[in-house]
Amino acid sequence: MEQASATGPKQTVLYALHQELGGKIVPFAGYALPVQYSAGIMAEHKQAREAAALFDVSHMGQLRLEGADRIAALEALVPADLASLAVGRQRYSFFTNDAGGILDDLMISNQGDGLFLVVNAACKQADIAHLKAGLKGEVTLTELSDRALIALQGPMAADVLARLAPAVRTLAFMDCKPVDIDGAACLVSRSGYTGEDGFEISVPAEQAEALARRLLAQEEVAPAGLGARDSLRLEAGLCLYGHDIDETTTPVEADLTWAIQKRRRLEGGFPGAAVVQRQLAEGAPRRRVGLQPQGRAPVREGAELQNDKGEVVGKVTSGGFGPTAGAPIAMGYVTAGLAAEGTPLNAMVRGKPLPCRVAALPFVPHNYFRG
Amino acid sequence: MSEKRYTEDHEWVMVSGDEAVVGISDHAQEQLGDIVFVELPAVGKVLEKGKEAAVVESVKAASEIYAPADGEVLAVNEALTEAPAKVNSDPEGDGWFFKMKLSDPSQLAGLMDAAAYKAFVDGQG
Numbered sequence: 001m002e003q004a005s006a007t008g009p010k011q012t013v014l015y016a017l018h019q020e021l022g023g024k025i026v027p028f029a030g031y032a033l034p035v036q037y038s039a040g041i042m043a044e045h046k047q048a049r050e051a052a053a054l055f056d057v058s059h060m061g062q063l064r065l066e067g068a069d070r071i072a073a074l075e076a077l078v079p080a081d082l083a084s085l086a087v088g089r090q091r092y093s094f095f096t097n098d099a100g101g102i103l104d105d106l107m108i109s110n111q112g113d114g115l116f117l118v119v120n121a122a123c124k125q126a127d128i129a130h131l132k133a134g135l136k137g138e139v140t141l142t143e144l145s146d147r148a149l150i151a152l153q154g155p156m157a158a159d160v161l162a163r164l165a166p167a168v169r170t171l172a173f174m175d176c177k178p179v180d181i182d183g184a185a186c187l188v189s190r191s192g193y194t195g196e197d198g199f200e201i202s203v204p205a206e207q208a209e210a211l212a213r214r215l216l217a218q219e220e221v222a223p224a225g226l227g228a229r230d231s232l233r234l235e236a237g238l239c240l241y242g243h244d245i246d247e248t249t250t251p252v253e254a255d256l257t258w259a260i261q262k263r264r265r266l267e268g269g270f271p272g273a274a275v276v277q278r279q280l281a282e283g284a285p286r287r288r289v290g291l292q293p294q295g296r297a298p299v300r301e302g303a304e305l306q307n308d309k310g311e312v313v314g315k316v317t318s319g320g321f322g323p324t325a326g327a328p329i330a331m332g333y334v335t336a337g338l339a340a341e342g343t344p345l346n347a348m349v350r351g352k353p354l355p356c357r358v359a360a361l362p363f364v365p366h367n368y369f370r371g
Numbered sequence: 372m373s374e375k376r377y378t379e380d381h382e383w384v385m386v387s388g389d390e391a392v393v394g395i396s397d398h399a400q401e402q403l404g405d406i407v408f409v410e411l412p413a414v415g416k417v418l419e420k421g422k423e424a425a426v427v428e429s430v431k432a433a434s435e436i437y438a439p440a441d442g443e444v445l446a447v448n449e450a451l452t453e454a455p456a457k458v459n460s461d462p463e464g465d466g467w468f469f470k471m472k473l474s475d476p477s478q479l480a481g482l483m484d485a486a487a488y489k490a491f492v493d494g495q496g
Contacts, residue, residue, distance in 0.1 A: 041429075042430060297408050
């Protein structure tokens with residue numbers, strides 16, 4: 001196994017803890033992160049579905065926008081309605097390009113005196129450059145590189161975190177508020193990437209390991225790696241940037257129009273708005289859908305999708321085995337006419353057609369706490 | 372007389388005369404993680420040394436299993452279709468993949484015994 005070095009992938013502040021916990025370290029988005037621990041992906045996945053799993057997501061970019069024009073300036077780059085975003089609330093959004101393609105997806109919360117953004121690790125530098133070039137007026141952008149990010153996910157996450165910080169009980173899904181945890185000034189959002197109830201905790205880097213250890217010491221909690229994070233988000237029907245969404249996919253094609261609020265649909269004013277508005281009115285040429293392979297063989301990213309005539313009608317963008325679904329599951333894009341639930345398609349796997357059906361997303365129902 | 376030998380692709384081969392049973396090593400299953408699917412060759416299929424003979428899929432990825440020698444598939448472990456996790460729980464026993472008739476048993480002469488394989492795995496770090 002290659003060791004991370006000065007020239008290799010970066011380490012998060014929890015790297016030593018991952019090693020101590022038996023993490024199998026792999027390079028991911030420029031960081032050395034555990035793909036799994038000794039329990040294995042299946043067990044770690046079930047940990048998040050049945051109890052509480054702790055993930056290190058410190059590789060993700062944490063940014064802060066301040067200044068009088070911050071709302072209007074950011075609205076010029078994303079299609080979310082930020083003017084109506086209440087203090088302490090968070091919205092999912094994406095940076096779009098002039099063709100309506102997605103440059104990155106992100107979380108935006110209103111902290112009253114500023115906006116807090118969480119972006120993908122692989123896109124972090126490009127996002128910062130994009131923001132610096134595109135933010136107009138009185139706005140300052142700060143990368144919060146002195147903060148780590150820990151996700152605690154699962155039906156027991158709230159009981160666990162409330163034991164340390166009772167205030168988190170009052171948070172509902174997509175609330176994001178400052179919470180003191182064991183003397184650490186954290187920013188806690190009730191959200192995640194698993195479909196389960198849970199929290200994403202922004203914590204000062206120097207206090208992150210102590211917090212992670214404190215959480216792991218709770219009997220309901222065990223660590224989980226990138227492998228389980230991927231199988232959990234796929235079961236939850238959530239997009240992985242660079243796979244299910246990218247610069248060539250629009251929010252309409254990606255079935256993410258729920259993240260474009262009414263005012264922004266009407267007014268536009270974000271990059272590619274004309275394309276997105278036209279697709280909202282007329283439909284998009286292709287759609288992201290869930291895919292249920294009919295046998296036991298997983299269908300992986302890149303597999304071609306064909307109709308019954310053998311014509312290429314789409315492509316798989318994420319696929320694998322869903323431990324909770326107990327079956328192979330996948331997502332992909334299909335031409336618009338074939339997006340209806342139940343539509344039979346063939347995925348080409350090792351040169352052979354493997355029957356699939358278009359399936360409703362998510363594969364496993366979301367278990368969010370809506371208060 | 373039969374003995375278990377190992378390939379550099381982390382497969383084991385139990386040779387008995389001109390027949391061989393093939394599976395993946397304990398080290399291989401550990402590296403792959405939770406196995407969720409095994410695609411086995413058809414009985415009667417003629418395998419070519421070094422070419423794909425089967426596919427094993429973990430939660431994360433698909434990996435190919437190569438034929439350790441030329442020959443014909445005599446039997447496959449049908450139980451893996453319904454219970455692929457047997458490859459994790461008993462890789463070098465109940466988790467066997469297929470049995471083949473060897474065209475030329477001498478093709479297996481270069482394989483490692485258990486001690487040499489262990490040294491090979493340790494050397495890979």
